[in-house]
Amino acid sequence: MRIHLVAIGSHGDILPFLAIGAEFLCRGYDVILAAPAPFADHAARIGLPFHSLGDDCDYRRITADPELWHPRRGAAALFGNMAAATEQTYRWIAANARKGQSIVVASTLAFGARVAQEKLRLPVITIHAMPLLMESRYASPILPGVPLPAWTPSRVRHWVGRGADKYVIGPAALPTINAFRQELGLKPVRRLRYWWNSPSRVLLLFPDWFAASQPDWPQQAMHVGFPIADRFGDTDRLAPRLTRFLKGGDAPLVFTYGSAMRQASGFFRTALAICERLGRRGVLLAPEHGQVPESLPETLIHVPYAPLSVLLPRSAALIHHGGIGTVAQALAAGTPQMIVPVAFDHFDEAARVKRLGAGMSLSRRRFTPARGARRLRRLLASAEVARACGDLRLRLDGLDGVAAACDAIEQMAPRRRDGGRAVRP
Template sequence: MQIKLVAVGSHGDVLPFIGLGAELVRRGHAAVLAAPAPFAQLAARAHLPFHALGTRADYERTVAVPDLWHPRRGAFVLFDQLAPTTEQTYDWLARTSAPGETLVVASTLGLGARVAQDKLGLPVVTVHVMPLLVESRHAAPVLPGIPLAHVLPSRLRHWLGRGADRYVIGPAALPQLNALRERLDLAPVRRLRHWWNSPTRILLMFPEWFTAPQADWPAQAAQVGFPLVDRLGDTPSLSSELSEFLAAGPPPLVFTYGSAMRHGQAFFRTACALCRTMGRRGVMLAPESGQMPTDLPEGVIHVPYAPLSVLLPRAAALIHHGGIGTVAQALAAGIPQLVVPVAFDHFDEGQRLQRLGVGAMLGRRRFTPGRAAQALNRLLASETVAQACAETRMRMTREDGVSAACDEIERLIAR
């Protein structure tokens, strides 16, 4: 049986699937990955056959839209750009797959796989890499764009989420999705966040101690743990320049606003000022130098990419956007985190870190050198935070989310 992996999104969405594919190939399975074109080289490095969805220009055009990073308007940008990928995914699966010979493992936004399941009868495993994507009345996630959502009762957050389905997510996603389904003689989807869950199997790639399982989750869901796969990224090791910088002084603060962010100039300006205010060294991670101030302070270095699993154990703290992959790497390193959320799941992840006692959160407008210094000084001086970070680091050493997910996929194949 061939396993077709479909991953739509940025590094945090695609790298887990490269990890899954590499492990499945190592176990002797025939696997191929369909993902945005910029990830072809990473798949090749992992010896994973690759099918490009769209072009590199398509991907860059999407991440360059400023409103993609707006807590509410981002949904319209995301799903508008996603529509061609959905049809491309369906067409690829329709041309190359057959029931009984193919298993599809798809990310949340790999909607073309769910269309193929409905039209062609292909078995599909849906993979959610973040808790935000799983609805629950009892423990509703914190959605972006809702003021003070974290202080609201869970049932009220869930009710507001249903409102978001009707007035934001539905209008953004369903017209183009249902136009494709109509051409295929399929009934329209009424609510995306219900339909995107495959009835075959759902894998939740976060552990129970981070997000407790809920009685109203789908019965076909299985929790498998975080996928720590950053060494499958742009490079598996630190550059010589960064290695020399780390060896030349005390552990620095590390700053990142995500691999897909192209509008982080204000964040990195504040980051540089924060390093000066605190008298600390800093590492700025950003794929494009245009986001950096032209006059970096002494003791601050910019690098386009570094594997966090290698860098963060040598850092004092991580200041970032709140993406789930970045969160998991800092938990594994056992260092405090300050989250400056942008959109999507970032607000929800920040709240979870605060509940675990390993981090704090500042809104973008409140992210100033003075306020950030106060928050970081509290985190770095707290024995309670240090103990909580050490506990999460130990928990992470006992888990292997990629291996556990592959075990679930093999059990499904055996059935």
Template sequence: MAERYDVALVAVGTHGDVLPFIALGHELAQRGHGVSLAAPAPFEAMARRAGLAFEPLGTVADYEAVIRQPDLWHPQQGFRPMFDYALQVVEATCLWLGATRARGVDLRVVASPLSWGARLAQDLYDLPTATLHVMPFLIESRYDPPRLPGLALPRILPASWRAYVNLGVDAVAVGPFTLPPLNAIRARLGLDPVNRLRHWWNSPSRMLLMFPDWYAAPQPDWPAQAVQLGFPLVDRFGDVPAMPPELDAFLAAGEPPIVFTYGSAMRQGAAFFDTAVQVCQRMGRRGVLLAPQGGQIPKPLPAGLIHLPYAPLSTLLPRSAALVHHGGVGTVAQALAAGIPQLVVPVAFDHFDEGRRLKDRNLGTTLSRRAFRPARAARVLGRLLADPVVARATAAARARMAEGRDAIARACDQVEALGAARQT
């Protein structure tokens, strides 16, 4: 076993951002390292169930205030509430890491891209730090630029032009409200200003990319410190670690259902789930509706449909026919592992980019929120379920996912190598 040391994990975001860190921490703890997770307060129970010490970033009320903002689910404005939250916890994160270091702890840090306090601590204290990315959307490239939410540039445009537009969006929409407060903190600490947020938030030491090369091919201009590891399948660390008995009974009672989810943080999904009910009725299919808040679900539900706040997708989706969802990368990965087609109804963030990647690989397709209506959605799902090209592509994806299930273990190897490099 590698030499024992302490690892501080810092994750800012929702379930899809935080659960991979909990899985990583669990594996590192199994290897004998001391592990602490700093994350939004609602994730404390999940972290402690995985055996991790926990440092809350803000309160439960702070987190709820963010995810209840309607702008969070706006294609162009969605990033702002989450970036505001990231700014709120910068100093607390940096102080926590500084205090840990001051106790003489041999410390390594793994941080999400929005964990700016960890990058600040790296610059201030020279802490060995890796940035962990769960989505290709946040990796810039002139050769394969990600599709930004609400910005449907024609694919016929050269990639370099689309990348240039992306840079312009950063400069106009992101920099003006994030860089001044961030640089004010840096100035107080005696650090030079940051010019581009999406360049600086990557650790110059190591970047761990948690998606496979067959889903997002490595590009010549990716940072040299980037290491591609594969999808983490980590839902066993989520709200419910096992299949709820009522769902198990429902699945056993009939044909595989269509599963509908709009993400763990969604609070404005009533129209989506209303359409979901009508789609199932039009198609004569059973359906599973996953939503943390029952207020989003029509009542009473017709026969053949069931609502649950949460279910482990790793056990649900292999017994399902298709998945309709927002396009979060963690949900995408679970459907790929199950080998079922996906219909993405994108909202914000990386959803549009993930939908484009699925469509390009014949693994599913997309419908805009406006186009997601019962008749059209039923037709699209019917075509996906009947298309032999989609069936072959999803079967191939399932096989590839089965071959790459040790992504978390490989990420742990990289963290241990980061520590070893520090000691030489």
């Protein structure tokens, strides 16, 4: 059997698939990953066969779009760009996967995999990385760009979400998807957020205590837990100068606004001012040049990337955008976090972290040096937050969402009539 992994997105979307691919290689499977071109080197480092979806210019063009990071307009920009990759993804699967000999494991935005499931009758598993992707009348997630008060009933948030389907998400994605489906003789998709769930199996890369199952979730949905996959990023170790910096003083504050963010200069200027006000050392994680001030005091250091599972246990707090992968790393490390949401799932993750007692959130507008410093001082002094973070770290200790995901995928594997596993022809 050959496992075709298909992932579309940025680091937070791709790293779990690299981890799953590495685990299947260790288990002796024939596996290949199709993902955006910039992740080819990541796959090569672990010996994972790779197919590029698009090129480096495509990835830079999408991530550089300022509309992508707007709380309201970001959804239209995201889904429009992702729908454009539907045909390319489908063509690759159609040319390489074989019924009875292959299984396709696809991220939420790999719409071409769902088309292949319907047209080619291939076994497809959908992987959702964040609770935002699971709509529910009973526990509707917090939507980006919709300033509803915290006490708003879930059914109202759900109703607003259905409106977003009709007026934002659908118009951005469905014309492209349905035009291609028509070429293949398939009926049009009416609602993307329902259709993107594979009817065979949906794996949720978060534990049930982070987002519990709801009565109206798809019955085929299954929690597997957080995939701690940062070691599959740009490097699996700390840069020597960062190691020296950590040894040179107190535990620092760590600031990051995500791997794909290209409009974070204001965030990092505020980070610098907060560290000065608090008299704290700081680590600024930003892959792009021009995001961080060129001249930094000796108490701050800028590095493009660092594996959070190594860095956070040696840090005082994490201040970040609220991506699910970053949230999971902080929970696993027992590190207090302040979330400054940008778009997409960030607002929902912030609410969940606050509910767990593991941190707090602050809007981008209110993230100023004075207010940010006051909130961080309170966060760092809170015995309740420290206790909650410690409890959550112990709760996640030893759990492996990657292994659990691979176990679930193996259960779906095609089998030969003699009872053995299907093999690659």
